[in-house]
Amino acid sequence: xxxxxxxxxxxxxxxxxxxxxxxxxxxxxxxxxxxxxxxxxxxxxxxxxxxxxxxxxxxxxxxxxxxxxxxxxxxxxxxxxxxxxxxxxxxxxxxxxxxxxxxxxxxxxxxxxxxxxxxxxxxxxxxxxxxxxxxxxxxxxxxxxxxxxxxxxxxxxxxxxxxxxxxxxxxxxxxxxxxxxxxxxxxxxxxxxxx
Amino acid sequence: xxxxxxxxxxxxxxxxxxxxxxxxxxxxxxxxxxxxxxxxxxxxxxxxxxxxxxxxxxxxxxxxxxxxxxxxxxxxxxxxxxxxxxxxxxxxxxxxxxxxxxxxxxxxxxxxxxxxxxxxxxxxxxxxxxxxxxxxxxxxxxxxxxxxxxxxxxxxxxxxxxxxxxxxxxxxxxxxxxxxxxxxxxxxxxxxxxxxxxxxxxxxxxxxxxxxxxxxxxxxxxxxxxxxxxxxxxxxxxxxxxxxxxxxxxxxxxxxxxxxxxxxxxxxxxxxxxxxxxxxxxxxxxxxxxxxxxxxxxxxxxxxxxxxxxxxxxxxxxxxxxxxxxxxxxxxxxxxxxxxxxxxxxxxxxxxxxxxxxxxxxxxxxxxxxxxxxxxxxxxxxxxxxxxxxxxxxxxxxxxxxxxxxxxxxxxxxxxxxxxxxxxxxxxxxxxxxxxxxxxxxxxxxxxxxxxxxxxxxxxxxxxxxxxxxxxxxxxxxxxxxxxxxxxxxxxxxxxxxxxxxxxxx
Amino acid sequence: xxxxxxxxxxxxxxxxxxxxxxxxxxxxxxxxxxxxxxxxxxxxxxxxxxxxxxxxxxxxxxxxxxxxxxxxxxxxxxxxxxxxxxxxxxxxxxxxxxxxxxxxxxxxxxxxxxxxxxxxxxxxxxxxxxxxxxxxxxxxxxxxxxxxxxxxxxxxxxxxxxxxxxxxxxxxxxxxxxxxxxxxxxxxxxxx
Numbered sequence: 001x002x003x004x005x006x007x008x009x010x011x012x013x014x015x016x017x018x019x020x021x022x023x024x025x026x027x028x029x030x031x032x033x034x035x036x037x038x039x040x041x042x043x044x045x046x047x048x049x050x051x052x053x054x055x056x057x058x059x060x061x062x063x064x065x066x067x068x069x070x071x072x073x074x075x076x077x078x079x080x081x082x083x084x085x086x087x088x089x090x091x092x093x094x095x096x097x098x099x100x101x102x103x104x105x106x107x108x109x110x111x112x113x114x115x116x117x118x119x120x121x122x123x124x125x126x127x128x129x130x131x132x133x134x135x136x137x138x139x140x141x142x143x144x145x146x147x148x149x150x151x152x153x154x155x156x157x158x159x160x161x162x163x164x165x166x167x168x169x170x171x172x173x174x175x176x177x178x179x180x181x182x183x184x185x186x187x188x189x190x191x192x193x194x195x
Numbered sequence: 196x197x198x199x200x201x202x203x204x205x206x207x208x209x210x211x212x213x214x215x216x217x218x219x220x221x222x223x224x225x226x227x228x229x230x231x232x233x234x235x236x237x238x239x240x241x242x243x244x245x246x247x248x249x250x251x252x253x254x255x256x257x258x259x260x261x262x263x264x265x266x267x268x269x270x271x272x273x274x275x276x277x278x279x280x281x282x283x284x285x286x287x288x289x290x291x292x293x294x295x296x297x298x299x300x301x302x303x304x305x306x307x308x309x310x311x312x313x314x315x316x317x318x319x320x321x322x323x324x325x326x327x328x329x330x331x332x333x334x335x336x337x338x339x340x341x342x343x344x345x346x347x348x349x350x351x352x353x354x355x356x357x358x359x360x361x362x363x364x365x366x367x368x369x370x371x372x373x374x375x376x377x378x379x380x381x382x383x384x385x386x387x388x389x390x391x392x393x394x395x396x397x398x399x400x401x402x403x404x405x406x407x408x409x410x411x412x413x414x415x416x417x418x419x420x421x422x423x424x425x426x427x428x429x430x431x432x433x434x435x436x437x438x439x440x441x442x443x444x445x446x447x448x449x450x451x452x453x454x455x456x457x458x459x460x461x462x463x464x465x466x467x468x469x470x471x472x473x474x475x476x477x478x479x480x481x482x483x484x485x486x487x488x489x490x491x492x493x494x495x496x497x498x499x500x501x502x503x504x505x506x507x508x509x510x511x512x513x514x515x516x517x518x519x520x521x522x523x524x525x526x527x528x529x530x531x532x533x534x535x536x537x538x539x540x541x542x543x544x545x546x547x548x549x550x551x552x553x554x555x556x557x558x559x560x561x562x563x564x565x566x567x568x569x570x571x572x573x574x575x576x577x578x579x580x581x582x583x584x585x586x587x588x589x590x591x592x593x594x595x596x597x598x599x600x601x602x603x604x605x606x607x608x609x610x611x612x613x614x615x616x617x618x619x620x621x622x623x624x625x626x627x628x629x630x631x632x633x634x635x636x637x638x639x640x641x642x643x644x645x646x647x648x649x650x651x652x653x654x655x656x657x658x659x660x661x662x663x664x665x666x667x668x669x670x671x672x673x674x675x676x677x678x679x680x681x682x683x684x685x686x687x688x689x690x691x692x693x694x695x696x697x698x699x700x701x
Numbered sequence: 702x703x704x705x706x707x708x709x710x711x712x713x714x715x716x717x718x719x720x721x722x723x724x725x726x727x728x729x730x731x732x733x734x735x736x737x738x739x740x741x742x743x744x745x746x747x748x749x750x751x752x753x754x755x756x757x758x759x760x761x762x763x764x765x766x767x768x769x770x771x772x773x774x775x776x777x778x779x780x781x782x783x784x785x786x787x788x789x790x791x792x793x794x795x796x797x798x799x800x801x802x803x804x805x806x807x808x809x810x811x812x813x814x815x816x817x818x819x820x821x822x823x824x825x826x827x828x829x830x831x832x833x834x835x836x837x838x839x840x841x842x843x844x845x846x847x848x849x850x851x852x853x854x855x856x857x858x859x860x861x862x863x864x865x866x867x868x869x870x871x872x873x874x875x876x877x878x879x880x881x882x883x884x885x886x887x888x889x890x891x892x893x
Binding site: 064 | 768781802
């Protein structure tokens with residue numbers, strides 16, 4: 001008899017709680033994944049596709065749904081991966097091996113003598129950074145170029161070079177401080193630990 | 196005149212080292228043979244060259260013209276030939292070259308035609324444009340174009356003239372006030388008229404009694420009602436925010452302009468250059484530079500813009516153990532190796548460095564949060580927190596602790612018993628934050644362009660589909676018509692079909 | 702009224718659920734790397750814990766005791782807590798998806814948080830009435846959040862400090878937790 005009461009009580013409880021949860025699931029239904037936008041804001045928007053997704057937003061969606069790692073974006077670099085790790089509370093990992101390692105910012109430059117004006121690169125540029133018209137020489141607007149290299153392949157005469165931007169006094173940044181005292185102390189500790 | 200001064204927090208009292216260079220009058224400089232004029236000599240946008248290589252220029256002729264409002268023109272400091280336009284090293288911590296115009300002097304030092312400006316009968320905007328074309332910028336070191344500061348809708352209560360000169364070693368403003376007080380006072384009167392300021396306050400630290408006497412004398416001679424305010428000597432009393440607070444009690448965060456507090460502030464050297472420009476038609480082609488430190492003859496030199504720094508240093512006979520230069524004061528200036536970089540409008544002081552006068556900083560030891568830096572900070576910040584997060588590269592956290600409010604005055608590093616180069620950490624963190632903001636802006640713009648491109652592609656697709664649908668509809672209508680008339684022969688129908696398919700192809 | 706105040710202060714400080722009773726260490730170590738996360742976790746646990754104490758009191762007094770089924774306490778409490786956690790997760794997913802992402806696995810793990818089960822059981826062994834149970838539950842939850850936030854604040858700073866290599870990471874966190882525990886033992890003096 002006791003055992004029957006016990007089963008009845010537990011079944012009743014489970015039924016009640018199940019009903020409450022079922023109602024809540026309908027009441028608090030979430031559409032879409034709002035985290036995507038936050039992830040997308042961190043991605044560098046080069047739209048280069050080096051992560052294996054066709055653009056930054058698809059990659060952001062893949063991260064948000066847990067289908068992709070956060071360290072697949074070479075233009076964002078290790079710093080970008082660190083920011084994503086912080087946002088999502090995941091563990092930070094440096095850039096994955098399957099994607100190329102971090103690079104300095106480069107821009108595409110069209111060698112004007114060789115350009116035949118085929119407009120293929122204009123169609124390939126995901127951020128509208130190339131201007132020109134059919135059979136007219138094209139040029140890359142340096143300030144708009146994200147260095148994604150998507151224009152290299154379509155060019156039939158290989159007239160596009162990737163060039164690193166030279167550092168100027170305006171873009172120069174103060175370097176990190178060399179910590180003489182503390183660093184030396186740390187090294188001493190490490191050598192002691194080795195003993 | 197009695198006036199309560201407000202006391203800003205923190206500050207330090209370093210050894211002034213001013214007597215040496217303040218003793219002798221401002222000396223003219225023998226004309227150098229070659230002058231290098233970096234295009235960017237003011238905050239804002241660099242002016243664009245208006246001369247070609249090989250062209251002859253006269254002294255005071257425009258060689259680069261300001262095209263934007265926040266920009267100031269650049270002039271030939273002497274007559275001669277434009278020898279080159281290219282990249283030359285600057286007095287910048289990076290040592291990177293920047294665009295500059297090189298002028299080879301012909302030794303004649305021949306002025307272009309100079310005409311005083313009839314500013315009293317001109318609209319204020321015309322006067323401002325004239326100042327821009329005369330290349331007038333803040334000569335205190337910030338090199339912000341003066342006409343932009345004057346271009347405001349705000350009502351100016353207090354016009355503050357900054358003659359505090361609080362950094363050690365520097366005496367160029369002190370000498371200028373002693374020797375050219377009359378011209379400065381005339382310039383102040385001009386600024387007072389331009390701004391319509393109710394009150395004009397001239398702030399001078401109390402360690403410059405002769406400058407104070409000279410300015411008071413010139414004011415009474417000109418029958419003006421300017422007040423010379425004697426400030427207690429404490430670094431950084433001459434810093435804009437600290438000075439405004441000391442005189443008026445007004446305070447605001449760094450993103451609020453002084454004009455929003457109904458205050459405007461000009462350096463005495465700037466006022467002098469404004470007067471030279473308006474009353475004598477002389478654009479800014481020279482400035483007074485203090486040369487001091489490890490030299491036999493510390494002095495203030497009136498040097499042409501573009502003169503090599505080492506050449507100027509040689510005039511003061513540096514001792515043989517000189518191993519570098521400090522450009523600006525010892526607190527906020529840049530420590531550089533002996534460089535041929537040119538004097539610019541912002542270079543107020545050159546200090547010859549030697550291990551004797553400036554012994555190398557002892558190695559940094561760990562921060563024990565003694566808060567000596569917080570007590571010294573004139574901005575009321577907590578430098579030890581800023582240091583902690585900057586060092587950990589957690590820049591957002593540093594920004595939360597108001598890193599942007601730091602004026603890099605160096606008080607914290609001066610008092611730090613652990614010898615931590617705090618300001619260097621802050622400059623590093625600020626640079627990283629600024630770079631991150633730049634990158635974010637680029638990414639945002641790339642994103643919006645990418646999205647617009649996608650929208651455009653979709654629109655084109657939709658338009659194409661619409662066209663196709665229209666063509667198909669037209670064909671269907673034709674066929675229906677043909678079927679309805681019935682009289683059409685089989686041949687005609689075939690012709691119709693061919694025609695419509697051709698149409699579709701077009 | 703004062704007895705409730707004593708109960709509350711006792712639960713928050715003197716008998717702090719984490720540092721004195723040593724319950725709920727999993728989220729304490731796991732979700733204390735960032736201050737923001739600690740705030741979120743603290744709020745979520747406070748919500749769950751307070752609801753769970755109320756619900757378990759009702760179930761115990763009006764279902765289990767009348768039916769003579771006291772031996773089912775642990776089982777039925779866990780089921781109740783699980784349901785409340787599910788509900789909390791839905792609410793958070795709706796209101797703050799980022800927090801849900803950040804809390805990750807620790808949010809469903811509140812279910813197995815021994816603090817959440819421990820507090821209702823303590824309530825019963827101390828024979829607390831309904832209001833007392835709620836006050837004790839809320840107090841424990843506040844104590845949990847307080848310690849979690851304090852610990853996260855310390856860890857954020859320790860993360861950037863020059864910690865000797867062998868002590869980096871979890872080791873220094875454990876030492877920190879131990880020192881905090883010692884400090885909270887001092888509140889025992891409030892009792893006398």
